[in-house]
Amino acid sequence: MTSPVKPTAVGNGQAWLVNLQAHGYRLTAPRRAVVEVISLSQHLLTPLDIFELARARYPRLGLVTVYRTVEKLEELGLIQRVHQPSGCQAFIAAFSGHQHLLICQRCGRVEFFSGDQATINTLAAEVSSHSGYAIEEHWLQLFGTCLICRETER
């Protein structure tokens, strides 16, 4: 089983702006600020986190605009919502292709890894035949403490 671990693809904000524009959305200063903040982060960010960080770039920003921009970025598949035991309001830049998540529960750092796809498919087929379910989607996520947090810990 192979499982290369990849950090989030940081710095793709320019491509997101192009993508937004290609879908008929306008490029505005508030959107640029929100896009930059999310696309430059390797950490999970809540709408409020994004709001606070992006206000440093564009002080007139409203929280409502963060919600509306996040909604569009999610529709376009540029960011994804991440579910954790501690909550489900946080977002991260999406990795293209199906990836599994490795999440630091201290700092919210996220990395992606690809489990052996064949193994997952075998499991899904087996569960499907035992249960009669048609399986449409799967989540595989690991939670832990990242290297930096482990070093900082004590």
Add this chain to the structure above:
Amino acid sequence: MTSPVKPTAVGNGQAWLVNLQAHGYRLTAPRRAVVEVISLSQHLLTPLDIFELARARYPRLGLVTVYRTVEKLEELGLIQRVHQPSGCQAFIAAFSGHQHLLICQRCGRVEFFSGDQATINTLAAEVSSHSGYAIEEHWLQLFGTCLICRETER
């Protein structure tokens, strides 16, 4: 890889009441109603679902009591919150031991399966060595459509 699929352990409500009492909580009519409703269901239930179902058994029930009872049952490990793409407010009777979830996205039916533990452990070890994370927990969930919903579908 083995993956026996097990329906939720229905009908254990009496044991939950004993457990509550053993932890110093009183057995009251509202608690009995909530416990019965959840323990008899194979489906995900939100606090509001529980409220509506349990009111049939105890009409004076308040929604607040549902929240407070659910909180205690979760603390005791008798129920668990289930995260889905469509939301994370629903609960199901917990299976003892670590189990993975198979969830019907139409009706909320939940079954448990145990993926090959060795495979998950191997993956976790590999991801840990590549990433430097200390891995503490994992989620493996399959989403699909159960047999009954597939038959009802058209």
Add this chain to the structure above:
DNA sequence: TTTTATGCAAAGTATTTGCACGGGA
């Protein structure tokens, strides 16, 4: 110029807390 995007304020939704009363042990 046209139409979308914005921020504010208000409205929703989900959940938690304060409190006086009622019921379990």
Add this chain to the structure above:
DNA sequence: TCCCGTGCAAATACTTTGCATAAAA
């Protein structure tokens, strides 16, 4: 009897909507 648990009402937190103005194209 004692004190925990309850329901109601209010408070809180999070998110969405309505609307007049501002800005992109």
